[in-house]
Amino acid sequence: MIPSKPSYSLQQFLDATPDLVDFFYNDTLSPHSSYRRGLNPAPPEWTNWREEQRAWRQAAVLFDQSHHMPEMFLKGPDAFKLLNHIGINSFANFGPGKAKQLIGCNPRGYLIGECVAYCHEPDAFELVSGMHFQNWVHYHAATGGFDVEVKRDYPTSENPGGRTKFRFGMDGPNAEQIFKDVVDGVAPTIAFFNTARVRIAGCDVIALRHGMAGHKGVELSGSFQDGAAVREALFSAGKRYGLRAGGTTTYFSACAEGGWMAYPTPAVFTGEEMRAYREWLPGDSWEVRVQLGGSFFSKNIEDYYVTPWDMGYDRFVKFDHNFIGSEALEKTASNRRRTAVSLVWNRDDVTKIFRSMFEDEPPYKQLSFPVISYSFQQNDEVRNGEGRMIGIAAFSGYTANEREIISLAMIDRAYAEPGTQVVLTWGEINGGSRKPHVESHRQMQVRATVATKPYAKAVQVLRGAALGLSVA
Helix, strand or coil, X not given: CCCCCCCCEHHHHHHCCCCHHHHHHHXXXXXXXXXXXXXXXXXXXXXXXXXXXXXXXXXXXXXXXXXXXXXXXXXXXXXXXXXXXXXCCCCCCCCCCEEEEEEEEXXXXXXXXXXXXXXXXXXXXXXXXXXXXXXXHHHHHHHCCCCCEEEEECCHHHCCCCCCEEEEEEECCCHHHHHHHHXXXXXXXXXXXXXXXXXXXXEEEEEEECCCCCCCCEEEEEEHXXXXXXXXXXXXXXXXXXXXXXXXXXXXXXXXXXXXXXXXXXXXXXXXXXXXXXXHCECCCHHHHCCEECXXXXXXXXXXXXXXXXXXXXXXXXXXXXXXXXXXXXXXXXXXXXXXXXXXXXXXXXXXXXXXXXXXXXXECCCCCCECCCCCEECEEEECCCCCEEEEEEEEEEECCCCEEEEEEEEEHHHCCCCXXXXXXXXXXXXXXXXXXXXXXXXXEEEEEEECCCCCHHHHHHHHXXXXXXXX
């Protein structure tokens, strides 16, 4: 049973749980609204997810991100020093008006989590999403002797006092023009992952140049009470450009094209060096509500840990500063076992899964479009043609733009060349776990083709340009 009192620590929970993986695999409910209806006030669909997906490729889509993402505000003379101590990224050019995908590891170089970090002032930062990462930052702020003030703003489902800020994500080929039309006065030109302060409908708004679909999208945020006015202004300006509202189902399916693997299992449950953190972390934290699922099953929770190399984050790891885990990562830098790829499912095998619903044998694990994954930490086995396990698929989803099912996977680098044929095991062991949303089923060996991550060409071009790379 999950303890409900914050005074009950994660370490006490672990001491009282004889089989941690069994508990996470069978008995937990995801804390994230992507896998649990009712946790997010935004609707799953405004119209239908197929047209909402097509909108980010053909016109423009607006997502309401105001409810599901935790936020943390850091302020004080040591705020920069704190993030520099934790983040594996370089901070050499990080300052006001900039943002970055900030990543943190434990001392052994295994991933704890990540977030998007805004730098508003030299001593003021905003961290968006990544509950596991924010908990890790909070711990070091509270115990590491840093002169920094921490303010937490939890998701709506866990925040009876209400959110601090609204947050909208707008993307698609027409997003840039809508942004120019809706801004009061002349809209600024914003470089990728930079920010600007603008006014929309008379409201102060921070605009981050950011996009999941490969266009010049923007993420807009401001005081929560201004959200309705800003949203109305966006749709008024966007009507002529085909702006469509996107629901939560569509939003969480964007990973398939964009290539982002969210929330890997946080590497906090083992190691004496992590004991103090586990004793500090409350027993009702998200870490206690890890929900493992998929065909991969190991009794050892460490087999679910991942490194930045596994996630394809090679370019983020910068040894120009000392950070938690830097020594361990330097030792493994020359022996990077896995990397991140996309896997495109064989269409005949997909058809076979659906056809099993009409056969006498138990059906294969069914596919719920557009988000195929069914656990907060999805882990599906990926094997080579000889049956040897070569990696893990962490997310699977369908995209109406590509008309494919795509898995985001971490596989051995020897098999990462696009066009390589692999096999993904779909469905759980022993006919399915005890998770209430997992039906009785049998496993299916799904053929798949390795492809680039991100899969969508438009996203490859945008990110390549941001990194100064040419994408053929």
